[in-house]
Amino acid sequence: MPFQRWQVWITILRISIQERIIYRGDFMLGTLMRFLPIVTQIFLWGAVFSALPSQDGAPGRIVGYSYHDVVAYYLLTMLSRAFSSMPGLASGITRDIRDGTIKRFIVQPIGLLEYLFFYRVAHKLVYHAVAIVPFAVVFYLCRGFFKETPQGLEWVAYVASLILAFLLGFFLEATLGLLGFWFLEVSSFLFIYMLLSFFFSGHMFPIDMLPEPMASLVKLIPLQYLAYFPAAVFLGKIRGTALVTGLAIQAAWVVVFAFLAQLALRQGLRRYSGFGG
């Protein structure tokens, strides 16, 4: 029976969507609640900026960000994270390695990475279909903070950076999870990763705020593309050639981690000894 590859993919997608849709109520409430910290952030930054000396009559700025920019930035990183965060991906992979569930991908005519990928795509599609309601409400209420919006082609660049952020998040976490072939327990790696990405992906503040040489160093590692980069593109902080090279580097990191994930899977399966049932 000529069962096409894409039919497999669509089947995974369909089943995963049905699975995710069961918990929609709890999930909508949970998403809305995750916006609560914004309230404190808006007031905190308001207080920070109100104490700044004005620059030539204009309100003070921090590394080029006005008060409105910083709040808009914070909201936009939440959107970036909605694309790039992969809850449970890496820990799920190591658990499968440890308890032996991963064996089914050796015998079944379907790759582990492609299965996980389409499972994630389904997860994100459902997530966005539901989360668009709370996101829309919050962004509408905060519309006054968005003084800068992308123009023309910048929209294309922004959407591209979000999609690349999703891909990067997926392959990066998959690679971390696949380290489980060597270490069995990777929760301490994951913890370090989470901690670093919390600080250096720009989730809490624009990474331009970091002192040198830390700022330059942080821009060399791929974490910024998970949250900072798409938000900065939206706010027009990165334009022209810098934007094009930025997108190219982001895409390059995706390719690097896609390759590393494949490599880790191949090498890992070679030394895998099939524990558990």
Next chain:
Amino acid sequence: MHQLVRHLIIFATFARNSLIRDMTFRANFLIEFISSLSWVFMNLGFYILIFQYTPSLGQDTGWGKYEFFVFTGTALMINSLAGMLFMTNADNFGELIRRGGLDFLLVKPIDTQFLVSLQRVDWSSSGNLLVGLGLTLYSLKCLGTWPSAVTAILYVFYGLCGVVILYSLMFLLAATSVWLGRNETLFDFWFYIVSFGRYPMEIYQGRFGHPFRWFFTFIVPVLIAINVPARFLVEPLRPRSFSDWLLPLFTILATAAAFAICRGVFQLALRSYRSASS
């Protein structure tokens, strides 16, 4: 008096048992200890960064770098005390109801709320407590203002009031699991609400800030839990208005009210408990 001593002895036994339990899984304890500390240091890093750019939080509020760090140290101590003593227990309460384990606690000859609230002490949060203490002392040293004995006593007293307020909110939410069956989202809710109180109340300003501040001071008193004790040490504002003088008095009232409401709802919840499975 006899009752109080008895409860203290029982609590000491709980604390000792929890410590033994934690020490049995020492590596796990160490990981939890370090990971909760790391979050604290991440947040401190963020605050240090903010003060690289601004002299104070808000204009003329008096919350400069070290004043704010006294505040943050206080917040850390109060939050970690509440977390250390009550968090695991509140978490466990839902489980006790779902599985019917509460039956065994109800028959014990001691107050059930006491037993449910204090059975386990989470020693791995003790690191945060120490960091909070260290940060407060260090910041006071940088400011060069040491509190008098009376101020120190008032600080500790109001700090404990803060812990009681946080406890009351937590168990008010936990008690609802008798009716709701599960309470995970409610805990997120507690965490988010309490995190409003992690900043000086002066930051809540303007058209939305004032009603917000009013609500979280007088209706859900999370802002006073940390603001009132911290003010005794740094007092960034000389009491400017009548209401500033009233706030500490109100805190005593609010603490008593919060505890009474929590107690009432908890008793009501116990009466609605219908056991399960056992």
